[in-house]
Amino acid sequence: xxxxxxxxxxxxxxxxxxxxxxxxxxxxxxxxxxxxxxxxxxxxxxxxxxxxxxxxxxxxxxxxxxxxxxxxxxxxxxxxxxxxxxxxxxxxxxxxxxxxxxxxxxxx
Amino acid sequence: xxxxxxxxxxxxxxxxxxxxxxxxxxxxxxxxxxxxxxxxxxxxxxxxxxxxxxxxxxxxxxxxxxxxxxxxxxxxxxxxxxxxxxxxxxxxxxxxxxxxxxxxxxxxxxxxxxxxx
Numbered sequence: 161x162x163x164x165x166x167x168x169x170x171x172x173x174x175x176x177x178x179x180x181x182x183x184x185x186x187x188x189x190x191x192x193x194x195x196x197x198x199x200x201x202x203x204x205x206x207x208x209x210x211x212x213x214x215x216x217x218x219x220x221x222x223x224x225x226x227x228x229x230x231x232x233x234x235x236x237x238x239x240x241x242x243x244x245x246x247x248x249x250x251x252x253x254x255x256x257x258x259x260x261x262x263x264x265x266x267x268x
Numbered sequence: 269x270x271x272x273x274x275x276x277x278x279x280x281x282x283x284x285x286x287x288x289x290x291x292x293x294x295x296x297x298x299x300x301x302x303x304x305x306x307x308x309x310x311x312x313x314x315x316x317x318x319x320x321x322x323x324x325x326x327x328x329x330x331x332x333x334x335x336x337x338x339x340x341x342x343x344x345x346x347x348x349x350x351x352x353x354x355x356x357x358x359x360x361x362x363x364x365x366x367x368x369x370x371x372x373x374x375x376x377x378x379x380x381x382x383x384x385x
Contacts, residue, residue, distance in 0.1 A: 203359055203376040203378050206373055206374070255316065
């Protein structure tokens with residue numbers, strides 16, 4: 161089992177809809193969880209961090225963490241064409257480990 | 269605040285040649301990371317420095333890759349000799365936090381795209 165697994169995608173959503181991204185992980189000792197956005201040809205950019213169980217909201221983004229079930233998710237509300245990118249889930253155990261990413265396309 | 273700087277942005281070499289990448293982290297950041305990102309995959313950590321000491325180099329192919337961070341600031345990553353499978357984007361990141369710190373948010377540079385022919 162990979163350390164970090166994300167839904168394979170690509171995910172296509174209409175403008176204004178909610179995009180839902182999921183990530184599961186194997187290391188129960190992981191303490192910190194991050195979502196990075198990566199536009200094509202660009203470097204990853206941190207958009208959300210979450211450290212305790214529950215929801216964390218920041219603008220149109222909501223991260224959800226459930227350590228017992230070992231998953232973390234990201235919701236993007238009111239999706240915009242500018243949200244079209246690859247979203248990387250990352251978690252900090254001994255080192256920062258990344259998933260392969262889910263590519264999101266927002267259709268105008 | 270200036271971001272993480274990397275150079276060159278692009279490099280094309282032939283297999284068996286050597287190449288070096290440079291990274292200047294955000295001022296004051298104690299921790300510096302080098303990642304390899306192959307197309308379609310997430311970044312993979314190659315080496316982590318805290319100040320000028322190595323914290324983790326478990327995934328660095330030491331027979332061909334080397335890295336140093338002199339004076340705890342700039343860093344260079346070298347590949348010698350390069351193989352076809354080294355074609356990737358090499359990302360440098362820095363963090364103000366130290367190893368074991370709970371809130372280890374990392375900031376990435378623009379990356380160097382390496383093509384090995």
